[in-house]
Amino acid sequence: MVDLGLLVKSHRKKAGLTQFELANLADIGKTTVFDIEKNKETVRWSNILAVLRVLNIEVEFKSPLTENV
Amino acid sequence: MVDLGLLVKSHRKKAGLTQFELANLADIGKTTVFDIEKNKETVRWSNILAVLRVLNIEVEFKSPLTENV
DNA sequence: CATATATTACCGTTATTACGGTAATACGAT
DNA sequence: ATCGTATTACCGTAATAACGGTAATATATG
Numbered sequence: 001m002v003d004l005g006l007l008v009k010s011h012r013k014k015a016g017l018t019q020f021e022l023a024n025l026a027d028i029g030k031t032t033v034f035d036i037e038k039n040k041e042t043v044r045w046s047n048i049l050a051v052l053r054v055l056n057i058e059v060e061f062k063s064p065l066t067e068n069v
Numbered sequence: 070m071v072d073l074g075l076l077v078k079s080h081r082k083k084a085g086l087t088q089f090e091l092a093n094l095a096d097i098g099k100t101t102v103f104d105i106e107k108n109k110e111t112v113r114w115s116n117i118l119a120v121l122r123v124l125n126i127e128v129e130f131k132s133p134l135t136e137n138v
Numbered sequence: 139c140a141t142a143t144a145t146t147a148c149c150g151t152t153a154t155t156a157c158g159g160t161a162a163t164a165c166g167a168t
Numbered sequence: 169a170t171c172g173t174a175t176t177a178c179c180g181t182a183a184t185a186a187c188g189g190t191a192a193t194a195t196a197t198g
Contacts, residue, residue, distance in 0.1 A: 007130055014134060018144060029187040034146070041115035042185065044155085048114055056132055061076055063126040065083060087174060098157040103176070111155065113185080 004048070005039040011055040012037075026050040073117070074108035080124040081106075095119040 012022050019037070023030040028047045035043050036051055052059065081091050088106070092099040097116045104112050105120055121128065 002128070002130055004130065007135070011132060011134060019146095020144085031147095031187060032185085035185090038146090040185095041113075041118060043114050044110075044185070045112050045114050045117055046110035047186085049110060052130070057135075058131045059071070060129040060131060061071055061073065061121070061126050062129060063080060063124065065080060066076070066126075088176095089174085100157060100177095101155090104156090107176090113155075116156085 003039065005037040007057065008033075008051055008055065009037045011057060015055060022051065022054060025054045072108065074106040076126065077102075077120055077124065078106045080126060084124060091120065091123060094123045 012019070015022075017025070019033045020030045023033045026033070026047070028050055032043060032047050033051065036048060049059075081088070084091075086094070088102045089099045092102045095102070095116070097119055101112055101116050102120065105117060118128075
């Protein structure tokens with residue numbers, strides 16, 4: 001697994017957004033954006049998804065059993 | 070994005086686990102396993118990770134900007 | 139260096155999830 | 169069809185994440 005916090009941060013920067021702006025676009029609180037970038041794992045899944053959606057990041061799940069479901 | 074609930078369910082079945090057993094292995098509540106399989110997005114990210122870990126499923130994030138960070 | 143802006147951090151309140159218990163339904167095997 | 173097990177569903181309580189406010193620190197810019 002990857003450093004999601006760093007991934008979000010770098011994408012946000014590239015998009016020229018502040019945490020606050022990203023939070024608004026994703027319709028979540030600024031504190032939550034901060035938490036995600038800090039890899040706090042207690043955040044709501046839906047909030048992570050909201051951020052990823054704004055930043056155009058996709059999620060994929062992989063396992064020995066799947067070449068994608 | 071993929072049907073995570075279905076993915077979890079099929080992997081759990083393949084592993085021969087009940088929801089309750091999976092919950093215990095992941096050290097979370099049975100209700101949460103049920104919720105994940107129902108694609109309830111309000112679950113805690115850490116709980117999803119716990120389940121994926123037990124089932125040996127990896128997460129990957131993809132975007133136009135990354136060939137993996 | 140000084141100023142402005144962004145980030146990090148902390149706090150208190152509110153809203154909501156996590157959880158186990160339990161009941162009802164569905165599923166599978168004999 | 170019957171029995172046993174798994175799943176689905178609902179509930180109440182306790183735990184905790186979400187949130188905005190604010191302050192402190194860091195970063196960037198003139």
